[in-house]
Amino acid sequence: MGLKQIELTVNDFSHPFLVESDETLLFTLRNRLYLTGTKEGCNQGTCGSCTVLLDGKPVLSCMTPTLRCVEKKVITIEGISSGENLHPVQKYLVKNGGLQCGFCTPGVVMTAVPFLEENPDASRREIKEGLSGNLCRCTGYKKIIDALENAAAEMRS
């Protein structure tokens, strides 16, 4: 296996390190950068818990070769709040009880943030559609959608 030296920009910091040519961004984030907020659920593209932003777009890190992220900007859940100030999406997930075990939450946040930024007037139905790539085994989704509606209202104001 060929180790390659690369530089990766994650949450606005550049990190030089060695990666295997077949490793996924999910593996790199969790095992080389110790950014364990990004969760590994299915490792198959079906659960959404590993969602991160690549140049601002939500993608599944379990299906993204790390070598493809060179010269791009990666944002993970660790880069979403500004210090202690939670993003509205995070704030209302907490306020509305939009999480129980919390395993799906980083992926939900990383999907919802760009979605609501692009669609601040999204209807409840559109929010559900926007989140259809994220599975949650605990909440039954209602409180997640409630939280995102409230977050959207705050993001509009």
Next chain:
Amino acid sequence: MKYFRPNSIDEYHELLVTLKETSMSILAGGTDLMPRWEPDKGLMPDVLIDIKKIDGLMGIRENEDEIIIGALTTIQDIKKSILMQNEFGSLSEAARQFAGVQIRHRATIGGNICNASPAGDILPGLYVHQANIQLIGPNGSRSIPISKFIIGPGKTMLEPGEIVSEIHLLRKGVKSLFYKLGLRQSMAIAVVNFAIAYQQDSNGAFTSLNIAAGSVAPTIVYLESFVDAIMSGVSLDEAIQHVDIDISPIDDIRATADYRSTALKNVLEYNFRHELHQGNE
């Protein structure tokens, strides 16, 4: 595994000449390829050629007669295209119902075609609009109709060294719709899917009709017998019985052959009554 990322088609072909490895794979969005990799089982290719950076294969262009979609155009870009929504409704709708947003940002139209799944959601729309697939190889380029390009589950006419570069769609003013039945509403592989391209006169009678269905045969199939029956003027109830002549479904983990056949007939009938206003609504 070795990883390469050519910037142009020429660079890609130069690379091919230098490679000695036997197993190699082209990587577009990776959403079909990557879930199949199981390093422990040796299922990784020796060489991976990432084509995402190759110039000029991304985006939707138009000229007077055609719409041309670059092979690396993502499903999300197709979903968002007003041009596609206005002129190729079935493709736009298939993109809308495709997986979740994260997958749509990565999955490409070229990948959906080359994966040649009997359930590929973009394919029925390409069949009914009689898309031509443009290929570029070391010895030049050629163009093949989609229904000839796909020859079996996972099998295409692609020769070694060739890649799909573009998809060409003729602008004939034909309307089309797409329907997908999955086991749940989103993130589901189709149990059956189909696209209908049609033109109707002012009385609602068809002046042209073309239907292609997925997940009911080894490849997408045209429902020719059913269409002939409809065009000959027999009732919808009678015509629908002809569907079984066109399909050859199998049992698999998602559904039985019987279920697929019944479901296809039911959802077809539903679309003919309620979307195309045929028979009694």
